[in-house]
Amino acid sequence: MSQQFSNQGGAANSDPNALVRWLTSTMMTRLFTPEKMEARRDRAEARRKKSGEPHRVKYFHQVDDGYSHLAAQVLPALVERYDIELECYLVRGPAGANLPEPDLLLRLSRYDAYHVAPEYGLEFPKHEQPLTDGLRAKASAILAAQNPKAFIECAAVVGRALWAADAEKLEQLAAEYGSVSESETEQALDRGTALRTELKHYSGAMFHYGDEWYWGVDRLYHLEKRLAALGADRTPGEPLLIDRPSLNAGSLKDNGSLTLEVYPSLRSPYTAISFDRAVQLARDTGVSLSVRPVLPMVMRGVPATREKGMYIFMDAAREAQAAGVPYGKFKDPIGEPVRKAYSLYPWAVEQGRDVEFISSFLRAAFAEGINTNRLSGLKAVVENAGLEWTVAKGLIGRGGWEERLEENRLAMYEAGLWGVPSFRLLNAQGESVLALWGQDRLWLFARAIQRELEKNKTDY
Structure with a gap:
């Protein structure tokens, strides 16, 4: 299967997303520094x-x-x-x-x-x-x-x-x-x-x-x-009316009784600026982490207008800068790059490196400007995730991942969510405590985790 993908990512006429990738990569990198x-x-x-x-x-x-x-x-x-x-x-x-x-x-x-x-x-x-x-x-x-x-x-x-x-x-x-x-x-x-x-x-x-x-x-x-x-603040130096909430893991630590579900996509700017922070939140609080990737919205038939796309890319750049997250050298992975990466995902799970693989791909596409449609770019993603390229290159294009991602999408919709990144906090009984969409809700999940741990502490 891997032979169907050239090192250059295929000719434009055989890849309908090639022009889209080039345009968005060029525009978003130039416009939103x-x-x-x-x-x-x-x-x-x-x-x-x-x-x-x-x-x-x-x-x-x-x-x-x-x-x-x-x-x-x-x-x-x-x-x-x-x-x-x-x-x-x-x-x-x-x-x-x-x-x-x-x-x-x-x-x-x-x-x-x-x-x-x-x-x-x-x-x-x-x-x-x-x-x-x-x-x-x-x-x-x-x-x-x-x-x-x-x-x-x-x-x-x-x-x-x-x-x-x-x-x-x-x-x-x-x-x-x-x-x-x-x-x-x-x-x-x-x-x-x-x-x-x-x-x-x-x-x-x-x-x-x-x-x-x-x-x-x-x-x-x-x-x-x-x-x-601009000098329009009548009381300079005073706290902002509504400041950006800090992402504070808190002092209470879990033993894995709670679960933080993360629904990422490999073509989401908001996922790119929040995925590593979500993973770190789970590690810092001791909750179990369940990563459930889904197809990008536009690749599952959800339309996106120019106005919406421009706002999302601008806002993600602004949010990344405020959070101190690397972002901005952008190579759009829509289409074949995402499919190639997801064809390797089940193998990455088997190797226990699925989190590292998703993190590496997002960093390459949104912060390092690596063309993930090239084999050389995908190789960098694989190796930066701590995986073996000699094995991975023979698995590119393998099927079986579609069903897994569709199961994740259905679970996300059942929780009342449809966009990415979405998050869900489950208690020890597997019941939903909180389910929300958006990278700007991680701080709320951190607080919810602390409340659940405090409640569990008082229950025993």
């Missing part, structure tokens, strides 16, 4: 100064999105702390190719917001069922009637009543703050959604400043630091 990102910020600031405009931040609010309710709670403190002009817009949720799993996304936003809120000093109720159309429409009508100052003042209040399913309170708020008709609400949603599209994004709970996007409270620290660097 720290230097290029800082240069774009400098240009945006120069334009702002030349036009005499204030520090104008745009916020896009989606009423049925849990992350938007968290963000709404921070708006008053944000305008008090920073010398900004905050414009608020109502938007619809993602649609089309930007929303591959609509039901799962809203459900996850509720579940995730419930677990994240107290860690940020915010609030979100346990809310397993979707919002009703009537309550959502009433909340939207109230917010659509507000000017920017009033929106900032009442968005969290309206959201609190909405998520509490308190129809009577919403009626009181409509009388207090005012509301608009259904057609006027639709017009407001159209305007906000159109502006967001014009600015090249697709999601709710988003802040936009100076040609850069920031997702909800989880990315607010990036925006706060940028505003502070």
Whole structure:
């Protein structure tokens, strides 16, 4: 089987992903270095100064999105702390190719917001069922009637009543703050959604400043630091409103009774910047580690738009820099490189080097700029994982891995997750304690592990 793969990775006309690999590798390496990102910020600031405009931040609010309710709670403190002009817009949720799993996304936003809120000093109720159309429409009508100052003042209040399913309170708020008709609400949603599209994004709970996007409270620290660097912080030196949570393994150590499941993909920027940290978290806390790789989303038929791809690669570069993780010399492994690597994965498992193999591949593709479609590149991956290339090269292209990855995908979906990296913490009975998507949730798993260990300690 290995003879079908040339050292050059095959001709472009025999590999439909060859052009995609070249384009993404070139663009992402050039666009999202720290230097290029800082240069774009400098240009945006120069334009702002030349036009005499204030520090104008745009916020896009989606009423049925849990992350938007968290963000709404921070708006008053944000305008008090920073010398900004905050414009608020109502938007619809993602649609089309930007929303591959609509039901799962809203459900996850509720579940995730419930677990994240107290860690940020915010609030979100346990809310397993979707919002009703009537309550959502009433909340939207109230917010659509507000000017920017009033929106900032009442968005969290309206959201609190909405998520509490308190129809009577919403009626009181409509009388207090005012509301608009259904057609006027639709017009407001159209305007906000159109502006967001014009600015090249697709999601709710988003802040936009100076040609850069920031997702909800989880990315607010990036925006706060940028505003502070521009002299817009009214209380410099004070702690950030919402800082980036530290990944602290904690003092309690497990004996392997808990299990941390990790669902990585070999073509995921977010996996690349978090996989080693997830492995280290398991080692530092003593929990068992179960690595369950899946095919990249685009290789299992989940579409990805240009806007989504550009945001993900930019955000991953920004997050990697903040975490001090090597990242940025990128050789896209979509298609054949991923398939070749996964054909070696069962063998790596047999050798007890599966974790090292995945780590080596991600580092090569996302931090070292190694072309994993070349045999020389794959050889480097194999040898850096502590495996024998003389054996591996005879196994490239071997089948049997597809079923294993599909089992992992189904388990991930059963947990209510679909993107990567996803994580799940299981207790000693194999029951799910926490299941979340995203490299920015590792700190939450670290805290959940400590809580479980503390609970187990008191139980005995």
